[in-house]
Amino acid sequence: MVSGRLPPLPHLSWFATHFPRAQFVRTGFGIDRTWSGRVALVNKHLCDKFVKALKIRENEVIVDVFAGHGAMTRSLLAGGDEVGSSQRWEQAAKSLLAVDYTTARKGGTVKSPLLPFAWLEDREAIPKILENLKNVPSEVPGDSSAENAPGPTVKPRLVVAFEPSASLLIRGLGVPEEYLRAEGNLLLEREGKGPERLYQSTCDPRLRIVCGQPYYWNNLPAVIEHEDIAEDLVASGTIKIDTDSPDKAREHWQNHTPHLTLVIQPSHKPFGESLVSQWIASVIGAAEGEPTWIWKWGRVRLAVLVSKTMYDRMMAQPGELSNSKLSILTHALYDVKPLPPRHHSPNVLNKGRKVKDELRFLPSQSAREGDLQAYYDAMDLSRDETWPLDFNPSPWGESYSSKVPLERPDVLGLLLEPKVETVITSTQRYTWEYVLRKCMAKPLHPISRAIHAIGFGADKLIPLIESVSSEYKGDPVGPKEVARDMSIAQWARVVDVVDKWKYKPVEASSLAHVVLKSGRGGDDD
Structure with missing residues (x-):
């Protein structure tokens, strides 16, 4: 060859x-x-x-x-x-x-590079051109690469x-x-x-x-x-x-x-x-x-x-x-x-x-x-x-x-x-999907209001999200923090609190609408 x-x-x-x-x-x-x-x-x-x-x-x-x-x-x-x-x-x-x-062509003459016609009309010439390439210097006049x-x-x-x-x-x-x-x-x-x-x-x-x-x-x-x-x-x-x-x-x-x-x-x-x-x-x-x-x-x-x-x-x-x-x-x-x-x-x-x-x-x-x-x-x-x-x-x-x-x-x-290390773990992958999907649906709402979309009684989680305690991952989130303004570390706190909530919605444990392994389904917003 x-x-x-x-x-x-x-x-x-x-x-x-x-x-x-x-x-x-x-x-x-x-x-x-x-x-x-x-x-x-x-x-x-x-x-x-x-x-x-x-x-x-x-x-x-x-x-x-x-x-x-x-x-x-x-x-x-x-x-x-x-x-x-x-x-x-x-x-x-x-x-x-x-x-x-x-x-x-209109406005003058246009010269095309010498293909794609080579596939269709000059296929026999390709091996000869490839042989000639060995004799062409690595830099030719006009080479602007x-x-x-x-x-x-x-x-x-x-x-x-x-x-x-x-x-x-x-x-x-x-x-x-x-x-x-x-x-x-x-x-x-x-x-x-x-x-x-x-x-x-x-x-x-x-x-x-x-x-x-x-x-x-x-x-x-x-x-x-x-x-x-x-x-x-x-x-x-x-x-x-x-x-x-x-x-x-x-x-x-x-x-x-x-x-x-x-x-x-x-x-x-x-x-x-x-x-x-x-x-x-x-x-x-x-x-x-x-x-x-x-x-x-x-x-x-x-x-x-x-x-x-x-x-x-x-x-x-x-x-x-x-x-x-x-x-x-x-x-x-x-x-x-x-x-x-x-x-x-x-x-x-x-x-x-x-x-x-x-x-x-x-x-x-x-x-x-x-x-x-x-x-x-x-x-x-x-x-x-x-x-x-x-x-x-x-x-x-x-x-x-x-x-x-x-x-x-x-x-x-x-x-x-x-990344070598990431805050999103395999055990919380569906919780991340669920929390982000629900809270980012209204990105200009403060987290104290957006958290209601998680499920009935989710407002009880607000003190845990605001707490400076090291019991939960991430950074604490103020009640007036807008969803679209929150950092990844702050989202990690919200997700961890929801994931450990004993009334966590079933959807947050296994999302039927998001299939990450099958190659089908999922939303991206």
Whole structure:
């Protein structure tokens, strides 16, 4: 097999032609769930910045979930140097490709990078181009990759592209259609038992591809523990935790850092956001030696590209307008860091539609003003300029123009690194869910009023919540403290008091509507 790289994707203005919106919705070949509302980052410069900010570690194994047409996959394989790598490809391909890809367009002439036509019209030329790449210098004239993503280039040991849409895999990553049609080559729905072999790219041997549905809970672990990547996982230092011994599992969690990262670009629809919310909560119990799902491999990093509304909820701090149940759980369980494309707006209004650059406080929020200001003083608030064509499908509409930059990116990045220790324990996981869901339903109510939603007689718990006694976890909460202003330590006090209450509602012990292990259900507000 000739080593090298995947042929580059087309010019941004041609994406809609080669990757119609319908390809992000349809799956085919027996994959039974559609995914509307998907938006992928396709600008090579921004993908490179994302990968550089991710700081790939030596021998890293990366699973690219919802890989789409492979724009992010290519940057991951290049270690954040896809801009320079695609320019080197063009140098190697100039004398070999028979088709002229210079096309007359309004306002001048536009030249497309030399693919995706290579999959369709010049497939035979690819091995020759890959051979020519060996003679192309590491830097070619006009290579601007360094200015986009400074720092050393560290390439991953292996990238696994996990995508439910067969047509995107065929057109974007070059998977042969006959391979997808062959029996046993798809990840079996719900069962997590297949495929027999992961497809290895003929262009880059470091790329494995699997066509399957990430929505089902068992499928992602089935990919991670597949025998085709077992050797690479061992080389990356990723070892499955021995769950039979809680003490050993706890020690492994605390002292071992696996070089395994999941990159996720979920749907912006409610079921996509619900999926990410469940993944976030699924880490509960791992720090105590009871890991489930992907956490059986240790503190796996999650790098997510989510909608701006979900980003605001995940990043919100106590006292901010978007602070919610999801905000509290995210910061209690993970160390959170923004990734490109960056455009953080402090104290943004709900739904991310109205961007406010300055901090705004309601009267009840003044107590948190100093904490919030200190938080943002220590945070990188740089912003990346983005355009509609930087995303596919592009956010076309009455308020969008290809000649005007977006007021705020439709997709924003976050890196979630699980905490070694967390205040949320496995024995109280359902109490946390219940208390936050009930109390944050009316976030501007003081806790002395919000506590009534817990159940009949819950007002009797107020003295215990206010007490400075060390009998309960966390920090005491004043009766006038507003629910949206409360810190994680204060919520720990409320949850601990409710959990030890002899009249605790049954729902707080086992939530039927929140399923953290099955991959279905749950709310994220």
